[in-house]
Amino acid sequence: MAPEECYFNIPVLLISTTVSFLSVHSTIVEKPVFKWLSxxxxxxxxxxxxxxxxxxxxxxxxxxxxxxxxxxxxxxxxxxxxxxxxxxxxKPTNSFVLQLGFTYGVKLVFALLLIVLSLYYRYTPVLYLGDKVNLMPFTNFICYPNEANYVSFYFWVMCCVTVARLI
Structure with a gap:
């Protein structure tokens, strides 16, 4: 039975938003590490x-x-x-191959983390919009694999990645 009001699954919301943002803006992680190494x-x-x-x-x-x-x-x-x-x-940090490998390695780690989280939280809704909200004709796209008016982990990550790229 769905609750009457909107609610957020805070831990899933924070984890998915953070990892999505970092997967797009991986230089936030790369720059301090390169600075420390060099x-x-x-x-x-x-x-x-x-x-x-x-x-x-x-x-x-x-x-x-x-x-x-x-x-x-x-x-x-x-x-x-x-x-x-x-x-x-x-110094090993001067190697172009090492820098390139590290850059794409960080991106790969975040992408794999998103895949693992997507599998782990596939049936966990990120937020519930309430019964007053009608998502037609996009209900199945937004809610899959959950019930109506729930925002799925997949859709939330897709939205976060899109917004992070626009920033």
Missing amino acids: KQTGREQELQQQKLALKNEQSLLSMVDEFAKYSKLQRRINVIDRELEQIKGE
């Missing part, structure tokens, strides 16, 4: 500080008048640049 190590920070100090010292010199000192500082800066490039090259 965070500079202590050695990189130290080299960057040394390079900045050498550049500041070099900017105080006249290239024409003190060419020997200027060139010596430039060689030291070049050594630091090579070491920084070597350190950055060793």
Whole structure:
């Protein structure tokens, strides 16, 4: 027997809305993870500080008048640049294949999670609209596989994904 008033299945509503939104906007998850993975190590920070100090010292010199000192500082800066490039090259986050795999991996995880949730909550209505609402001619589409005036998990996820893409 259906209740008289509208009601929401809050846990299912929150879970489905959140996962639907994250499946479309997976960069919300990806960006912090990439930022954490590509965070500079202590050695990189130290080299960057040394390079900045050498550049500041070099900017105080006249290239024409003190060419020997200027060139010596430039060689030291070049050594630091090579070491920084070597350190950055060793990091796995610089790999294009890894970034692409991680990006689509996150999307795949959310898609699989939506499939599992759809199977788990297939007979659980997300909300009931009440007896006063008539959904004709879309009743079967909105309610499947539930009774009339219930919004199914499938329809709710489809609406959430559509709205998330529009945002």
